[in-house]
Amino acid sequence: MFSDTNIEEMAARMKLQLTEEEKDDFLSVLNEMLVWTEQIDKAEIEEEKSDQDILILKNIFREDVIQPSMEIQKVFQNAHDAKDGYFRVPNVLE
């Protein structure tokens, strides 16, 4: 379940900062949804497989062939900040 503290932890992991109002709002909704999904924990099933593939597709590959890359102005078309052919962002702490 979500609590006052772990909702903030999860938000931090999602790179989100919740306002107090959001936090209150979200807590009840999220816990309602969590409780509702709990019903599947005990669902009895025969199927023990859990593939992610929808159509049981397998081995869909492309061949190792070079395709033209994007024109440089298109690369930066939607970028907020670029400099000398690089994307530029504020300080990244290592």
Place this chain on the structure above:
Amino acid sequence: MGLWEHTVLEIQKMLKAKTVSVREVTEDVLDRIEQVEHSTRAYIHICDREEILEKASAVEERIQNQNTGGLAGIPTALQDDICTEGITTTCGSKMLEKFVPPYDAEVARRLLEEDCILLGKTNLDAFGIGASTENSAFYPTNNPLNKERIPGGAGGAAAAVAAGEAFFALASDAAGAIRQSASYCGLVGLKPTYGLVSRYGLITHAPSLVQIGILTKDVQDCAAVLNGIAGYDEKDGNSVATEKIDYPEALGEGNVKGIRIGILSNDFGMEIDPKIQDGIEKAAEAFENLGAQIESIRVPHLQYGLPAHLVIAAAESSSALGRFDGIRYGYHSENAADIEELFVKTRSEGFGKAEKMWMLLGGYMLQRGKGAERYQKALKLRAQLRKDFMQIFESFDLILAPVCPGLPPEKEKQMDEFLKVYQNYTCTAAANLIGLPALSIPCDIQQGIPIGVQLIGGFFKEGLILQAAYAFEQMQGGFQRKFNCNPEKLDAQKKNNTGNEGEGRERNEI
């Protein structure tokens, strides 16, 4: 009767017979948009009139030279989660308000290659999370048939087609949005088999659940449009190379004699409104009269379908929405001191409430411990449900089911009840979970509100679904004609009823 009232096929015939020109058709729809858009708010972006008309003239010329595709000259709309090169694609969110894709979604590319006329991009819940189009970052869309009620999750696309602001529209369906909106707006809505239509260029929160689908006025149109967009695409790793089917041909004479149809009207884990039950029964009767074999069926694990869907959809959201960080594209918070602040501010300001909650819930479902266990169980249930349905398809050709558990909810009634809104997908989500094709077709009217019925088929059985739907539609006598869709009238109704419009965004007065 305005040109905008016609179906795709009717327009095609007129264009062929040269009784109208592409320009005339296009102008008529553009006029219609000007006339009713303020009332429907179906579009987020409408392309420049002059540019559209220029394109129409160019297509006209190609038609003269008999050098055009199957959907040549048909004015159409794309939901705004389908990327269009050079045209903003917002996905209904502030995050992408100014995003101009440098590429076309594969479906957009195919339609343009077919010489469709793109009118604009339609409204949706931000990132497709929601079931009412009220979670759009810009404004909610109104149901052109009944302004009190929501238009469903593919609301903009459905409203545009229903109000005659486009002859057809493509939208996306991750839980049932297309079918639900078709049902709420009296249209035919198809979600194809996962893998039949390329997802390349579709912005989504739930990649394993979503398919691009079609909203049209009738079944023949649906088949014609499916011809234009179906088929293998090497850019989508989950695209399937199947035998090419001519869908309009597959409609045949609309014969369902001997087809075995299973009726699925229970076990959804939720009450189905008796009015809806009624519609299903009527539809079943109709199919029986047409010569189909009808039998009630049960899907053992169906009740777990929706909660399993929620777990998976939320989990995928928490990952799919990570890339919106303000660096390469999209909303960017100003004056962030460091990268952490850039990430956090951009995402906190750019995302709406629903996306945030979905991500938090999904983060929980993927984190070590209880959450991840539940996610694993949801995957197993997914496999189990696939098995359940496959077993049914051993003895049945099609499944007849409700589309929505009730009539379209009233607007703003459920704004803060996320779970309740989501539960509108009770009857549709299983097809997404498994990847099955499913279609919604109008079957009844209750209190002046249309009701749809759902036809679900085995993998890649779109031809059979369309054939049965066509038979049903013919029997009903071309269902969509019964709605005299007139948003102006609805405006007047509503003003008389409530005296205000109840939504805060700026809009043009008539």
Place this chain on the structure above:
Amino acid sequence: MKYEVWVGLEIHVELLTESKLFCGCSTAYGAEPNTRCCPVCLGLPGTLPVLNRKAIEYGIRTGIALDCQIAKRSKLDRKNYFYPDLPKAYQISQYDQPLCEKGFLSLEDGKRIGIRRIHIEEDAGKLLHQEDGTTWIDYNRAGVPLIEIVTEPDIRSSEEAAEFLENLKQILQYIEVSDCRMEQGSLRCDINVNVQSADASERSEIVEIKNLNSFKAVAKAIEYEAKRHINLLKEGKNTLKETRRWDESKNQTIGMRSKEGAEDYRYFPEPDLSAIEIDEEWIAEIRETLPELPRQRKERFIKDYGLSSYDAALLTASKETADFFEEVAERFHDKKMISNWMITELYGRLNRSGEEIKDLKFSAQDFANLLQLIDNKAISNHAAKEIFREMYETGKAPSQIVSEKDWKQISDEREIQLLVGKVIEENPQSVIDYKNGKDRALGFLVGQAMKASRGKANPKIVSKLMKEMIEQSELK
């Protein structure tokens, strides 16, 4: 108390595919920033990955070469985290079904270092931290295919680590899945290290060290860490579970971040990609294209060509040199002589010019011809070296150089008799010295004769005739 150091390695290797893992952008190193990018590898919304078959084959190839079990069924997963070099906020990697598992690599003394797993994943972009505090990003590398090779903690010393890495690099180059250029980042190594007391009663917490840009740095970091861990244990303390980095200039490791409560990457199956099924047939196909591996080749060189272990190791150090040796060996009978010439003359030249076998301007046939000329006594050893230098620089055939420069060796006894006679006549004192038992004088006289022939006379014949003719001379 005696302590043992336990080391496990995580090696990231860029694969030699032409295009990236999920899109058609070129992987070529050194392009202008952000010019090898497309909507897919920039993570633009709506774009989808499609898996490069070659990358999977290279992964399997590596698994076979390292005696791994190849998965029958494998899949890709998303590893979710935020970092500006990661365009999608997740790396497509592999979690619970890696391509290969449970392999090993044997060291020279026969000790096996276990390979826990080999999985495939995409590389991230490159960050350049600027002096003004901003960071610049180049996404050319984003989406380049990598394999991550994870060893068991079987390594017990810096020497073993270095030997393992040298061997691994050699194998990867042999099977042509990577060029392993550490300076270009195509081979990167992280280490996990801790120490344990001999009776296993004491052990330090495992520390991860990143940013090791040479095998030497790996060895030094292991030694540094081992000492640090042992000292802490001796003081009754312990290490922190943390990530450290190697500081080359200070010759020490520096703490970066704690691993307590380490990030949960929320792994889950990549929904946009289908599963991978690998049948026996596919594995057999790949196995067939595998070259002989360095260890086997070296053994065969010793056995078949009668070479010393040392020489065989040098000749099989790379696939190219071993191939070259065998090409020459097909054309020339004296394998020891090929080995000597390759190791001294050829390697010497290559080292000096910084070139590789593939850059050679002459063919194995030319090289064999040169050795044949020496063997036939058609040219002197001295001339051969000159000819080789010319071959190396111009690529001309040895026979052509010999005729151009008139370097054919003089083996005709009568011609040499004339030369020797003249030298004896001109150097009476040396002849007398030799006759009086000064052996060194003979060397001088032979040298004079060689000089007179401009190096072309066969020195063995000169020496033989010199002795005979001095015997016969009347000088005393």
